[in-house]
Each structure stands twice: as structure tokens, then as C-alpha cells.
Amino acid sequence: MSSSYDLYACDEELQFLSDPFFPFTDTDSHIDILQSISDTQNPLDESPDDHSLHQLSSSFLSSSPPCYQLGSLSLYQANQLQTVPNGSNMSNGAQILGGYEVKSEEPQLCNEAYPYLARSYSGPGNVAKYLQRNYSSNSVDGSSVLFHRPLFDAAVESPDFQSHQALSSPEHCLLGGQIRRACSTGDLQSTGTPQSTPRSFSSPLATESSFTEEANAKVGRYSAEERKERILKYRAKRTQRNFNKTIKYACRKTLADNRPRIRGRFARNDETGYVHKVASSARDDDDEEFWMALHEEEQQGGRGGPFFTTYSQPQFQYYGY
DNA sequence: TCACATCTATAGGCCACATTCCTCC
DNA sequence: CAGGAGGAATGTGGCCTATAGATGT
Numbered sequence: 001m002s003s004s005y006d007l008y009a010c011d012e013e014l015q016f017l018s019d020p021f022f023p024f025t026d027t028d029s030h031i032d033i034l035q036s037i038s039d040t041q042n043p044l045d046e047s048p049d050d051h052s053l054h055q056l057s058s059s060f061l062s063s064s065p066p067c068y069q070l071g072s073l074s075l076y077q078a079n080q081l082q083t084v085p086n087g088s089n090m091s092n093g094a095q096i097l098g099g100y101e102v103k104s105e106e107p108q109l110c111n112e113a114y115p116y117l118a119r120s121y122s123g124p125g126n127v128a129k130y131l132q133r134n135y136s137s138n139s140v141d142g143s144s145v146l147f148h149r150p151l152f153d154a155a156v157e158s159p160d161f162q163s164h165q166a167l168s169s170p171e172h173c174l175l176g177g178q179i180r181r182a183c184s185t186g187d188l189q190s191t192g193t194p195q196s197t198p199r200s201f202s203s204p205l206a207t208e209s210s211f212t213e214e215a216n217a218k219v220g221r222y223s224a225e226e227r228k229e230r231i232l233k234y235r236a237k238r239t240q241r242n243f244n245k246t247i248k249y250a251c252r253k254t255l256a257d258n259r260p261r262i263r264g265r266f267a268r269n270d271e272t273g274y275v276h277k278v279a280s281s282a283r284d285d286d287d288e289e290f291w292m293a294l295h296e297e298e299q300q301g302g303r304g305g306p307f308f309t310t311y312s313q314p315q316f317q318y319y320g321y
Numbered sequence: 322t323c324a325c326a327t328c329t330a331t332a333g334g335c336c337a338c339a340t341t342c343c344t345c346c
Numbered sequence: 347c348a349g350g351a352g353g354a355a356t357g358t359g360g361c362c363t364a365t366a367g368a369t370g371t
Contacts (some may be wrong), residue, residue, distance in 0.1 A: 247357090247358080248356090248357070248358090249339095249340070249341080249356090249357065249358080251339075251340070251358095252338095252339070252340065252341095252356085252357050252358045253357085253358055253359080254358090255337095255338075255339060255340085255357095255358070256337095256338095256357080256358035256359050256360090257358085257359070259336095259337065259338075259339095259358080259359080260337090261336080261337095261359080261360060261361080262336080262361095263335095263336095263360085263361055263362070264335085264336085264359075264360035264361025264362065265335055265336035265337080265359095265360080265361070265362090266335085266336040266337040266338075266358085266359085266360090267336075267337070268336090268337060268338090269337080269338080
């Protein structure tokens with residue numbers, strides 16, 4: 001299954017924290033990360049000094065707009081919106097990210113501590129789940145993963161990352177599989193949710209000094225040198241991975257790409273003329289006209305046309321958006 | 322705490338047919 | 347053994363659906 005293949009490939013990329021070579025996958029670091037999450041600052045209170053780091057986390061969550069501007073998010077499968085290229089803005093302010101439309105809604109629905117996520121993805125654990133799901137779905141393709149990779153690399157290499165046992169932003173809990181699993185199993189809720197932790201989010205400047213003090217000391221389980229070594233080791237291993245789907249026969253891919261489709265399924269060549277009309281019109285914003293014309297045609301000539309001989313009425317309804 | 326509703330992600334199936342593989346002569 | 351013929355198997359991508367899980371009420 002091609003789609004599954006992509007899912008796994010992206011999942012593997014996202015689960016780099018589960019990588020045995022990733023420096024923070026040991027239990028101690030895991031706990032430290034979770035603890036740091038519980039101590040994270042409110043992104044709205046961030047200072048300009050910390051803005052770059054927070055931008056990174058925002059980029060992980062969403063390429064654009066910044067996550068804290070999203071208010072709440074709702075994801076729509078963009079099947080009906082394919083005329084809008086990925087990453088382009090929608091007229092209603094929503095945006096297509098990968099295969100999904102990220103719709104910006106009323107900000108007053110924001111979670112108090114995590115105002116940039118919908119109810120289903122508010123809270124640190126769900127932020128992780130949110131991104132993981134997006135990464136593991138078609139919404140984030142390999143190129144997107146690669147797009148984020150330099151950001152992560154920059155973070156890993158940055159002094160802040162070196163000194164921080166974990167990135168101190170709620171979104172950073174989304175960085176890896178282990179944390180995601182902790183979130184899904186409820187472990188994170190016991191440590192990281194605003195409800196369970198009466199401590200308010202401290203200012204990044206407030207925590208910065210303590211981090212700076214520990215920068216040269218042994219942070220968590222590894223010293224700075226050990227951490228650097230492990231990071232290099234992880235990166236070396238990561239580069240050896242192959243995230244590209246291997247096409248065994250390029251000619252078949254070409255054929256499949258050019259093959260006419262009806263609702264995603266391959267269609268017969270002898271239906272090509274009619275099918276092309278169906279396929280192309282289904283992707284147009286004004287496809288309503290087409291269906292109206294089709295309806296008239298149906299009324300005039302009965303259920304004529306190969307489309308109706310192959311696909312019955314219940315399938316027809318999906319284009320009614 | 323439980324039941325229910327809602328929402329979302331995920332896995333897998335479907336489709337046509339050119340190409341590739343395999344068997345037989 | 348080599349080569350041809352013929353049939354079976356494979357692979358390809360986009361869409362859809364059933365299902366599970368999470369979350370809110």
C-alpha cells in the first residue's frame with residue numbers, strides 16, 4: 001500500500017526520539033523532558049530573546065501561520081479542496097497543510113494554557129499527538145519532513161538546545177514518539193497538564209539563568225560532551241535512512257499517474273473521455289454546475305453514461321459539498 | 322464514573338492495465 | 347539449451363470506508 005508506506009516513512013522520521021541513538025531517549029531524559037514540559041512557559045509570554053526558539057517549535061507544529069495565531073484548529077480532509085495547492089491560503093483564512101485544511105477559527109475557544117490548539121489537541125500531550133498524527137498521515141509528506149529537518153538540526157546544534165535538557169515549550173513535547181506514547185498513555189497528563197500542575201508557566205527569562213548555570217554542568221544523564229557525541233551519532237544514523245518511497249518500476253508509476261480515475265480508482269480507458277470530465281470537474285470549485293448538467297442529462301436520457309453504470313447514487317453524494 | 326456523541330487518524334481495499342514473471346512447448 | 351507464446355502475477359496512485367481511539371458533555 002503506497003499510502004501506508006508513506007505513513008511509515010514519515011512516522012519513522014518523527015519518531016527519531018525513539019531512535020536508540022537519539023540522545024534523550026533514555027528513561028531519565030524522558031522524565032526530564034516531561035518535567036520540563038510541566039515547567040514550560042506560556043508561549044504568549046515569550047520574550048523576543050526566546051522568539052527564535054519558539055518559532056522553531058511553531059514550525060514543527062505548523063509551517064504557517066504561527067501556531068499561537070491559529071486559535072483553534074480543525075482539520076478537514078482536503079479531498080474536496082484539491083484545487084487549492086498545499087500551503088496556500090484559503091479565502092476563509094484557512095490553510096492547506098499537506099493534505100489537510102487547517103482552518104482558523106475563533107480564538108476565544110482557545111485553551112487557556114494552549115491557546116493555539118483545538119479542544120482535541122489542547123494540552124501538551126495532545127499537541128504531541130496532533131503533530132504526530134499529521135506527520136504520520138498524508139498531510140505531511142517527505143518534503144515537509146525534510147523541510148523541518150534543518151529547523152530541528154538548528155535546534156539540536158544551538159547552544160540553547162545543548163543547555164536545555166529538553167526544549168522548554170509545550171510544543172516540544174511533540175518532538176518524539178516516546179513522549180507521544182507517554183501522552184497517549186496518560187503519563188504526561190500526570191506531569192504536564194496545566195490542570196494537574198498548579199505551577200504557572202514561568203517566563204523563559206526566569207528559567208534561562210538556571211539553564212545557563214547548568215549549561216556546562218552535567219545536565220540530566222549526559223554531560224554536554226556526551227550529548228554532543230550522541231547527537232552526532234544520531235544524525236549519522238539518520239542520514240543513512242531512506243525516507244523516499246522506492247518505485248520499483250518507474251514506467252508503472254508513469255502509467256498510474258496518467259491513468260484516468262474515478263473517485264481515486266482506476267478507470268477504463270474507453271471511459272476516458274467521460275471520466276476526464278468527471279475527474280476534472282469534481283475538482284473544480286464550480287463542480288455544482290457540472291452535477292446540475294449531469295442531472296439534466298440523466299433526466300433527459302435516463303441513467304445514461306458509463307459513470308452511472310459503474311457507480312451508483314450513494315457514491316454520488318460525496319461530491320455534494 | 323459511566324454512557325453517549327463527536328471528531329480524527331489510520332489501515333486497508335478498490336480500480337485498470339502495462340509490465341514483468343513464469344511455465345510450457 | 348535457446349527462444350517464442352501465452353497466461354498469471356505484479357505494481358502503481360488517489361479516493362473511500364470501516365474502525366479505533368481520544369475527547370467533551
